[in-house]
Amino acid sequence: MRRTVFEADHELFRESVREFVERTLLPLDENIRAERMLRREVWLEAGRQGFLGMQVPEEYGGQAAGDFRYNAVVGEELARVAVAYNSIVSIHTDICAPYLLELATDEAKAKWLPGFCSGELITAIGMTEPGGGSDLAALKTTAVRDGDAWVVNGSKTFITNGGHADLVIVAAKTTPERGAKGITLFGVEADTPGFTRGTKLDKVGQPEADTSELFFENVRVPDSHVIGELDRGFIHMMERLPQERLSCAIANVAHARGVLDETIAYVKERRAFGQAIGNFQHNKFLVAELITKLDVAQAFVDQCLAAHVTGDLDSVDASKAKWWTSDVQNQVIDACVQLFGGYGYMREYRVARAWMDARVTRIWAGSNEIMKEIIGRSAGL
Numbered sequence: 001m002r003r004t005v006f007e008a009d010h011e012l013f014r015e016s017v018r019e020f021v022e023r024t025l026l027p028l029d030e031n032i033r034a035e036r037m038l039r040r041e042v043w044l045e046a047g048r049q050g051f052l053g054m055q056v057p058e059e060y061g062g063q064a065a066g067d068f069r070y071n072a073v074v075g076e077e078l079a080r081v082a083v084a085y086n087s088i089v090s091i092h093t094d095i096c097a098p099y100l101l102e103l104a105t106d107e108a109k110a111k112w113l114p115g116f117c118s119g120e121l122i123t124a125i126g127m128t129e130p131g132g133g134s135d136l137a138a139l140k141t142t143a144v145r146d147g148d149a150w151v152v153n154g155s156k157t158f159i160t161n162g163g164h165a166d167l168v169i170v171a172a173k174t175t176p177e178r179g180a181k182g183i184t185l186f187g188v189e190a191d192t193p194g195f196t197r198g199t200k201l202d203k204v205g206q207p208e209a210d211t212s213e214l215f216f217e218n219v220r221v222p223d224s225h226v227i228g229e230l231d232r233g234f235i236h237m238m239e240r241l242p243q244e245r246l247s248c249a250i251a252n253v254a255h256a257r258g259v260l261d262e263t264i265a266y267v268k269e270r271r272a273f274g275q276a277i278g279n280f281q282h283n284k285f286l287v288a289e290l291i292t293k294l295d296v297a298q299a300f301v302d303q304c305l306a307a308h309v310t311g312d313l314d315s316v317d318a319s320k321a322k323w324w325t326s327d328v329q330n331q332v333i334d335a336c337v338q339l340f341g342g343y344g345y346m347r348e349y350r351v352a353r354a355w356m357d358a359r360v361t362r363i364w365a366g367s368n369e370i371m372k373e374i375i376g377r378s379a380g381l
């Protein structure tokens, strides 16, 4: 189906992102998986090409595009190759950026944003803790006032970019007795004494990402690094989650589409019983179903994207997009594994890796159960 959400400028921009993926990222693909993190040289090249500071004002070195469709283009092109590439970059550009742009102090913006745009300062966000991620209000990390600074103690887990981020946005309790109304966000620079990282976590998929545990032991954070209002961190996070979930939905569809395109090419070539396996009616119908599922999902995501550009995307529609697309993505890729037969189970094949990579999209960014909780609540239940 022809998509109408993008304009000529976005498609021109897409060509440059695609070239970056082919020239800079793909030649390093195997090394990145072996090293289990995105190399800094890739970040720096992305920065040079203007793919990191799309929302950032020009005075800080950004492009000031002010149009999330450019982020969507970057997300789609990265996710087509591997969904982890999107998550690594979008944590920075789609998820951390709004906190820094909308809530950081002027002093912090001047310090952080130029490096944010150039790729010299990589960001991560630490909400989830070993004790739980869905129930954010119950987080245990604390920040206590001491003289002219805040002292942060606690730990975070499953943090994307955790292994190499230079700046982590950390949610901590400043007034623990007030629960959700006692959370504040802090920008913790990685060279601050007391901040340490665990080893890269051994995930089922997405080896490209250095998902890590983070530890905070008497980490002193100045007032200028408080992000947003004191005790309003929970609201700040809730207000920014729709963009995070839209970003996930965009990537989910693009990832599945990339794998399906490759699968269609494969079933045209692979032969059994004297004919291409794609010619068996069962497989032809299966491919027809997968194409349809993705087109239908894409139509909803594009509508959400258009709504986000005009400021009309709410958390309920973003939740629908996130859970639905992650389910469809997993269904499509699982069927693609089947169509590849035994090769579909070999790590050497992208379809096998994509199958392992996709499983987490139903868990992260707010699990699909939490998405349904939000949608159900909107129905008055």
Ligand SMILES: Cc1cc2nc3c(=O)[nH]c(=O)nc-3n(C[C@H](O)[C@H](O)[C@H](O)COP(=O)(O)OP(=O)(O)OC[C@H]3O[C@@H](n4cnc5c(N)ncnc54)[C@H](O)[C@@H]3O)c2cc1C
Binding pocket: 091, 124, 125, 126, 127, 128, 131, 132, 133, 134, 135, 157, 158, 159, 160, 161, 203, 206, 211, 360, 363, 364, 365, 366, 367, 368, 369, 370, 373
């Ligand atoms: C690869 C990866 C990368 C990640 N990146 C980040 C990151 O960069 N930053 C970050 O902060 N977090 C990150 N996360 C954490 C992720 O967001 C959490 O794993 C997720 O929110 C779920 O939290 P949890 O793992 O603690 O599960 P739990 O909250 O313990 O939930 C366990 C199960 O219970 C279900 N459940 C919980 N509450 C309810 C309810 N009310 N109703 C019905 N079912 C419920 C959940 O849906 C889930 O199925 C990442 C996770 C992974 C795996």
